[in-house]
Amino acid sequence: MTLDERTKPAPQSGRPAGSSTATAKRILPLPVTGQEFVLIGVLIVLWILLGIFTPAFLTPNSIQPLLVSVAPIALIGVGMTFIIITAGIDVSVGGAIMLCAVIVAKTMVSVDIPLIGAVALAIVVGLVLGVVNGVLIAYGRVAAIIITFGTANIFQFLALRVFGSSTVNGIPSTLEVFGRGEAGRTLGVPNSFAIMIVIAAVAWWYLRHASGGRHLFAIGGNANAARLVGIKVQPRLLVAYALTGALVGLGACFILASGTATLDQSVGSGKELQVIAAVVIGGTSILGGRGSVIGTVLGAILVQTVTSGVTQLGWPSQLANLFVGIFIIIAVGTDLLRERARRKA
Amino acid sequence: MISKKKVIAVGAIALAAVLTVSGCTSRTDSSSGGSTAAAGAGDAKITVAFVPKLQGIPYFEAMNAGGKKAAEELGITWLYQGPTTADAAAQADIVRSYIQQNVSALIVAPNDPDSMAPLLKEAADKGIKVLTADTDAPDSVREVFVNQASVEGIGEALTDQLMTAMGGKGKYAIVSCGETAANLNAWIAVQKAYTASKYPDATLVNVVYAGEDQAAATSMATDLMNANPDLTGLVGECTSSAPGVAQAVKDAGKTGTVFTDGLGTPQSMAPYLKDGSSSASILWDVQNLGYLAAWAGDQLATGKTLAATNDVNADLKGIAYDSSSKVLLLGDPLVITKDNVDTFSY
Incomplete structure (x- = not known):
């Protein structure tokens, strides 16, 4: 309920900014939404509590x-956010990760492939898998959950x-720049995290400011209406799934x-469930039409904070599942309440 | 709204379809193996079938290799078929198909011992000799359990190896896998009791469960080291967490400060044993376990009884059989270190 009250004023406070300049082309939502503020708050509180109650x-x-x-x-959540905004879903990312990982690992073991080659191979394989999903969903017009x-x-x-x-044994350390060790960090920041932030930032800008990004929201809100106003629905959908594939x-x-x-x-x-959990906890509506990659990144951090926190506090491991489950239900619940409130208004 | 409901309904149907199809796949797979069984039964040759927890992992493939070797030497037919995920229902389908094929002996490593018990009874009622291997179904009609190593043997070896590395004192933690895995929990109970009695200066501070997920095991091991700055030991309780805890120690740059051991297959542990992030891996000779299971199946199928000690082949001499618990014991666990790791092919 508090979330409802918080999100209601948001459009109002955004409106004066838009209406004061008569030439404003479109009204943008706030850069950071209500749910994201809540997530940031929850994270800060959790991190402070964990800082107090664990040694390190x-x-x-x-x-x-x-x-x-x-x-x-x-x-991968960034790609999944694009897809869920269009009211789709991709439950094949787990299988796609498995296929990309085993192909790259086997290649690295048998051939002396450089870092850039391994990454390119993985992205190409992922892209192909994403395109397969995208083509079937966009042009076959079958529900995304069934196809994936x-x-x-x-x-x-x-x-x-x-x-x-058999397992793939003796994988060389080609990819250690993305790893947990010393080689995986630049100025103390893990390289993989930094790359993810850059990609998420570009995606955030695209969803908010580029017409292609806005079209994804329109498709998720009402695909038929989007088609009638001239949005090329099918290519847009294909791009969302292909992008997710490449990110996989x-x-x-x-x-x-x-x-x-x-x-x-x-x-x-x-x-696939961890990724969808991060997206949903991040405030992206599973019904489509609303969502943001900032929320997804925060959602992923929240889930991992809970998992690590439970271990570091010495609590039973299964409590992490309980907390993540509660977060998902709270996130989806507030989303549905907001949706209802919006309809009444 | 209606379209949404439709989507959900169709989704549910699709889910059901997927589950059914995946259930069928394992059934078709096993029936393709069935033709050989029928042929085998036709010329009155002994047919021994083994149903592992899941197919395609090195552990059970090594058991399969041992079973095949035994079959060649004993002149019997060896069948091997398991589900592609560690799923009790899919495994039950395969067991049912072997019952229909009327194999001479059926060896199962049950995913769920309780739900497997009635099926094993069905097999025994049809005159099939029923055995378990690797994992027991104690409340079933199985005639023999082929045990890789005693619970005490494994728990004590894991503790002894770790304590040797830690100098017999300090704090350690265990990264286990499935929370409900009976064998892992039994080993952990021995580790706890044995540490308390034999190494009073050492304490087990925590046991965490990562599932069968290497990445989760690695990240939990990292969390344990952060939560207990004075931690000097980590145990990886299964084949996915044993390399996982070693990798975590390596990544944290704590090789030589934090010691690890665990139950890992030789090939997956080799890099860590060599760089010192793992001190030892405890296992048993998996191929010999498969060999012994096939041999025991043949013994029962030909109406022979097991003696208190059995000489199976040149490698397997004096194999103990306990007739009260009906357990055939492979022997002491194997300690794999950097010195002998390269002698194993799995």
């Missing part, structure tokens, strides 16, 4: 690995074939880098 939460040795764990989830359920199984099948009944490729490199010298079949498993 607020030290570089603890924050740096936390940010390394956040990077792939938030990165299907492709998730197919990607897993292909990945298991590539694994070929890069994310798979981050995941490989933060793993061990052995890759097993558990890679990517359940990651």
